[in-house]
Amino acid sequence: MKFQGEIFLSELVNKYAVDAGGEKIGEIKDFLVAPGNIFPTVKGFVLKSGRRFLHLKWEQIELLNRNFTLCKLKPGEAEELSREKLVQDTLAVRDIWDKQIVDINGAKIVRVNDIKVREIDGNLALIGVDVGLRGLLRRLGMKRNNGPFWKKLVRNIPYDLISWHYIQPLEPRVTQLSLTVPKELVALHPSDIADILTQIPQDNQESLMATIGIDKMAEAIPEMDEKSQVALVESLDTEKAAEVLEAMAPDDAADILGEMPEKRAEEIIEEMEDEEAEDVKELMQHEEDTAGGLMTTDYLCIKSQFTVAETLSFIRRNAADFDNIYILYVSDDEEHILGTVTIHDLFLNPETTPVNRIMDHRVKSIFQDSSGMEAARIMAKYNLLSLPVLDEENKLGGIITVDDILEVLIPSIKKRKRF
Amino acid sequence: MIFMGILGPGFITSTADNDAGGIATYAIAGSQEGYSLLWVLLLITFSLGIIQEMSSRMGIVTGQGLAGLIREKFGVRWTFLAMLLMLFANICAIISNFSGIAASMEIFGVSRYISLPLFFVIILWLLIKGTYRIVEKVFLLSSLFYFSYVISGFMAKPELSKIAHGFIPSFKTDTGYLVLVIALIGTTITPWMQFYLQSSIVEKRIKLDHIRYSSAEVYIGAFFTDFISFFIIIATAATLFNNGIRIDTAEHAALALKPLVGTYCSLLFAIGLLNASLLAATILPVSTSYAICEAFGWESGINKKVKEAPIFFSIFIFTTALGAGVVLLPKLNLMKVMLLSQTVNGILLPVILIFMLLIINDKKIMGEYCNSLTRNIITYLTAAGLIILTVFLLFFSMKDLL
Numbered sequence: 001m002k003f004q005g006e007i008f009l010s011e012l013v014n015k016y017a018v019d020a021g022g023e024k025i026g027e028i029k030d031f032l033v034a035p036g037n038i039f040p041t042v043k044g045f046v047l048k049s050g051r052r053f054l055h056l057k058w059e060q061i062e063l064l065n066r067n068f069t070l071c072k073l074k075p076g077e078a079e080e081l082s083r084e085k086l087v088q089d090t091l092a093v094r095d096i097w098d099k100q101i102v103d104i105n106g107a108k109i110v111r112v113n114d115i116k117v118r119e120i121d122g123n124l125a126l127i128g129v130d131v132g133l134r135g136l137l138r139r140l141g142m143k144r145n146n147g148p149f150w151k152k153l154v155r156n157i158p159y160d161l162i163s164w165h166y167i168q169p170l171e172p173r174v175t176q177l178s179l180t181v182p183k184e185l186v187a188l189h190p191s192d193i194a195d196i197l198t199q200i201p202q203d204n205q206e207s208l209m210a211t212i213g214i215d216k217m218a219e220a221i222p223e224m225d226e227k228s229q230v231a232l233v234e235s236l237d238t239e240k241a242a243e244v245l246e247a248m249a250p251d252d253a254a255d256i257l258g259e260m261p262e263k264r265a266e267e268i269i270e271e272m273e274d275e276e277a278e279d280v281k282e283l284m285q286h287e288e289d290t291a292g293g294l295m296t297t298d299y300l301c302i303k304s305q306f307t308v309a310e311t312l313s314f315i316r317r318n319a320a321d322f323d324n325i326y327i328l329y330v331s332d333d334e335e336h337i338l339g340t341v342t343i344h345d346l347f348l349n350p351e352t353t354p355v356n357r358i359m360d361h362r363v364k365s366i367f368q369d370s371s372g373m374e375a376a377r378i379m380a381k382y383n384l385l386s387l388p389v390l391d392e393e394n395k396l397g398g399i400i401t402v403d404d405i406l407e408v409l410i411p412s413i414k415k416r417k418r419f
Numbered sequence: 420m421i422f423m424g425i426l427g428p429g430f431i432t433s434t435a436d437n438d439a440g441g442i443a444t445y446a447i448a449g450s451q452e453g454y455s456l457l458w459v460l461l462l463i464t465f466s467l468g469i470i471q472e473m474s475s476r477m478g479i480v481t482g483q484g485l486a487g488l489i490r491e492k493f494g495v496r497w498t499f500l501a502m503l504l505m506l507f508a509n510i511c512a513i514i515s516n517f518s519g520i521a522a523s524m525e526i527f528g529v530s531r532y533i534s535l536p537l538f539f540v541i542i543l544w545l546l547i548k549g550t551y552r553i554v555e556k557v558f559l560l561s562s563l564f565y566f567s568y569v570i571s572g573f574m575a576k577p578e579l580s581k582i583a584h585g586f587i588p589s590f591k592t593d594t595g596y597l598v599l600v601i602a603l604i605g606t607t608i609t610p611w612m613q614f615y616l617q618s619s620i621v622e623k624r625i626k627l628d629h630i631r632y633s634s635a636e637v638y639i640g641a642f643f644t645d646f647i648s649f650f651i652i653i654a655t656a657a658t659l660f661n662n663g664i665r666i667d668t669a670e671h672a673a674l675a676l677k678p679l680v681g682t683y684c685s686l687l688f689a690i691g692l693l694n695a696s697l698l699a700a701t702i703l704p705v706s707t708s709y710a711i712c713e714a715f716g717w718e719s720g721i722n723k724k725v726k727e728a729p730i731f732f733s734i735f736i737f738t739t740a741l742g743a744g745v746v747l748l749p750k751l752n753l754m755k756v757m758l759l760s761q762t763v764n765g766i767l768l769p770v771i772l773i774f775m776l777l778i779i780n781d782k783k784i785m786g787e788y789c790n791s792l793t794r795n796i797i798t799y800l801t802a803a804g805l806i807i808l809t810v811f812l813l814f815f816s817m818k819d820l821l
């Protein structure tokens with residue numbers, strides 16, 4: 001047991017490591033870190049002696065405390081640290097201290113002020129980070145003082161420690177040190193992920209993306225403010241951008257592509273799957289503030305002869321690809337709307353009932369060139385969750401959903417600016 | 420087309436550059452020394468352009484503000500020092516701008532004991548309501564007022580030969596002169612501008628391939644602001660210096676506009692000064708809070724509730740209150756306060772410049788966008804120049820005391 005209890009890395013930095021003979025080997029300047037069984041572990045210390053940097057392996061350490069570190073080495077036995085190793089490896093002070101990370105519990109960005117370590121199974125493990133005022137004070141050199149006056153003064157400063165389980169590092173080199181994080185991070189609400197994404201620089205956005213995956217990204221991106229959405233998607237390579245846009249609802253994808261320089265947008269659309277590309281291109285043809293610009297092609301259409309049972313199985317088959325399955329539009333062969341059926345209606349009626357008997361004939365719709373405000377008025381008046389949009393030939397082109405209309409009515413709601 | 424989208428940060432920062440302290444310093448420079456400080460202004464314009472470009476480049480390449488970069492590269496202790504200095508310099512600048520508010524309102528006949536608390540409340544209300552961005556834009560438009568100095572400068576018919584003479588370097592070693600020169604530099608290139616500009620650039624999310632447009636906008640902004648400063652000096656030199664009038668109050672400074680608007684000069688000057696002071700007085704506290712919270716990882720955001728971001732709001736309420744409060748002290752010569760606060764800025768500027776230089780030359784952070792040798796030299800020279808001037812100032816003021 002080399003070390004008892006817990007200690008912060010700031011308490012070890014600049015302390016001396018001494019050899020078996022009691023001679024000083026060098027000052028502790030940094031710590032080499034690598035993934036471990038559960039927590040990342042410290043593989044070795046970086047010592048400074050004069051102008052040279054020395055490598056002290058964990059196995060070579062005999063005893064560790066706040067005042068000094070005792071090693072099993074004989075004088076002069078310490079190995080010098082090569083530049084390549086310094087460049088390749090992850091160091092705690094250089095790469096983790098002072099950098100921003102994601103606090104998953106709080107769904108926000110914080111800065112690492114200090115790192116807590118303890119010995120687990122013979123290894124020195126990084127178990128948590130200090131993101132609060134205590135960490136700052138410790139770094140400023142305020143020593144631990146057990147006097148009663150000091151204790152009283154400091155008692156009210158809260159501890160702000162986050163377990164390593166709940167952080168997601170953002171620096172590319174350090175992301176490999178995160179724990180079973182993908183699960184927890186991915187479990188965050190897309191809106192929270194969007195908040196986090198908005199606050200971090202581009203490089204870190206990419207590494208976060210790699211961790212949470214394309215599907216989660218596609219959910220989070222539409223929750224960001226428009227400028228950030230476009231900036232993010234534009235920064236991806238064409239293939240990735242296409243994948244992400246395909247996974248999004250077509251109207252959200254169309255909005256982003258519409259704000260990009262034409263050439264770039266075309267490149268990405270080229271890469272997308274034909275069906276999705278068609279949908280998106282169709283939606284992009286409309287002016288932003290019109291019904292056509294607000295609508296999505298994500299809706300389900302059924303024929304009037306369908307029975308309740310057939311409709312339900314139709315929904316089941318398509319639920320994976322469509323989000324708006326709660327209201328179905330009954331159309332004829334020419335894509336004109338005859339009526340609407342809700343899931344509510346389907347559950348209330350016997351399986352064999354044909355849909356044309358239970359559908360609502362009083363369909364409210366809007367033309368694709370009408371304004372967003374007009375659509376909002378209609379939806380508010382008739383309490384609609386979605387409003388069908390018709391093209392020049394009176395055919396169903398898409399639907400406007402209530403969440404998109406909210407943005408028309410309260411534009412400031414989605415402006416999640418960074419400053 | 421792209422340029423229009425990028426227009427903003429450089430221009431806003433440059434216009435805010437001509438705040439109360441700026442106007443006061445340039446006016447005093449013209450009235451006290453005539454045209455002889457024009458050479459300093461010319462040199463600083465180059466420095467300003469380059470330093471602003473550096474801020475812009477760092478913002479675009481890293482996507483982070485200056486405070487965040489300082490924290491990530493230098494750690495907590497140095498950041499603490501940098502933030503302390505920035506806080507001090509900013510508080511001085513806020514004091515200077517509240518002096519400007521008080522001075523301009525006095526021209527309208529309103530006592531400073533009424534105008535200061537009044538505007539303190541107005542500014543806080545604007546900031547807490549979160550509408551300061553609109554305020555920013557409004558004040559920006561009204562900064563067209565500065566052209567009145569340009570026109571006035573022409574109308575005062577200054578002797579061109581004397582102006583040309585002003586571009587030849589000359590130097591004096593009395594403390595008053597040194598204070599003025601340091602203030603001149605400190606008001607043109609302020610510490611707070613570097614933080615503010617970089618944050619604005621980051622927020623605009625300018626893409627890397629548009630970096631040239633951003634640099635262009637920043638250079639143009641720098642040129643524009645110093646163009647105005649140039650004319651402030653000329654106008655005051657032609658009207659005040661030539662007639663031996665020294666500036667003790669804002670009324671005197673307003674006389675420089677007489678050629679243009681005759682007896683309305685005070686009114687025009689007061690409006691312009693009030694406008695400039697309000698713009699800076701709203702931007703400064705917010706910029707200070709953002710920088711400090713960014714550096715230490717505290718919650719920030721003008722659109723958050725006070726409970727959600729307590730430290731952020733505390734900082735800007737505190738700095739604004741201190742700024743307004745100091746100006747309430749009795750027997751304060753407002754013009755002097757405006758001048759001296761810029762001197763403080765000038766003295767502290769080299770520290771920030773050195774931080775910036777160390778960051779911008781770090782390949783790990785900037786990649787291929789590091790500084791070129793010329794930029795490094797010019798910036799180091801600027802910093803060195805300021806440090807030398809400060810040393811001179813200390814030396815000569817010691818000499819005066821003994």
